[in-house]
Amino acid sequence: MNPPVALTIAGTDSGGAAGTAADLATFAALGVHGACVITAVTAQDTTGVSDIHPVPLATIEAQLDAVFDDLPVAAVKTGMLGTAAAVKAFAERVVKLRVTYRPLSTSQPAIVVDPVLVATSGAVLGGEDVRRAYLDHLLPVATVVTPNLDEARALAGHDGPPEALAAALATDAAVIVTGGDPEATGTCTDWLAEPGRPPIPLTHPAVPTTNDHGTGCIYSSALAAHLAHGAPLHKAAEQAAAYVTRQLRTSQTWTLGRGRGPIAHTQENR
Structure with missing residues (x-):
């Protein structure tokens, strides 16, 4: 059987911790074929972002065409989109997908939006527009x-x-506000709210570590991967949090980089 396909629409991270590097590694670890659309190239390491080069909108749209014309995408995860034009262009593509643009599948892809506005280092990745x-x-x-x-x-x-x-x-889409202090002990609580329903807490173990660069990317891509496999949202959210916890434990004692180190993309749990 073919694996499900998930698409990440995000920027690069030259340090390999976040962005498309994190997303594609997570897809692969969770049994999903990963495709990618690059929205920006960043010069980035564990200490911060030193340069951002947005990809031209026409090139982003061409990448989207290349993926959706050829692969049966089951889930899409957006990360750093970078510009208001890119955000709007993808939103318009989602509408098109839901109306007329599914030549390879009768199902609609799950759309997971990680609204990247500020990097862990404090670098602004998206302004008011x-x-x-x-x-x-x-x-x-x-x-x-x-x-x-x-x-x-x-x-x-x-x-x-x-x-x-x-x-x-949570007026139109479900919302999961992720939480957790990397220095904390005990548990973290994410809050899941679906339109018209009261929010519910999703608790998971906290991992005290400063090696957390890429955590948000991995969570949202793990969520997309589990949705691509057909898991319901609540279950997919629990599975995504469990995966992030496991990866934080793997990299908890690493000493990679001069800043906030990367969350593990490897599978060893030592």
Whole structure:
């Protein structure tokens, strides 16, 4: 049997920790064939982002055509889209997919949106125009949105506890506000809100480590992989969190890089 296909639409990370490097490694680890659309090339390491080169919109659209014309995509994960035009272009492509553009499959792909606005290092990866484009164009057509607490506050335009932010943002798509202090012990709590339903907590073990560069990318790509396999959203969210926990434990004692080290893309658990 063919494996399910998942597509990542994101930027590169020259340090190999986040972006398409993390997404494709996660897809492969979870039994999914990974395709990719590159939106930006970044000069990036564990200490920060030093340069960003956005890919021209026409080239992004050509990559999307190449993938969707040839492969039966079961799930799409977006990461760093970089520009408002890229956000809007992909949102329009989702609408097209749902109406007329599924030559290879009768099912609709799950759309997982990781609304990347600020890197772990603090580098701004999307300004106010990008935030607005997410709200106006992409979130209304997504299956699930996976902001961390800072991203949820940015999208909502106000502070608040994660469960309230998840509920406020879950007007069209489901929202999972991911949580967890890398220095914490005990448990972390993500909040899942689906439109018209109260938010529910999803708890998982916390892993005290500073090797967490790429955690958000891995979570959202793991979620997309499990949705591609046909798991329901609640189960896919639990499985994605368990995978991230396992990978954080693998890299917990690594000493790679001069900054916040990478979360593991390897499978050893020592």
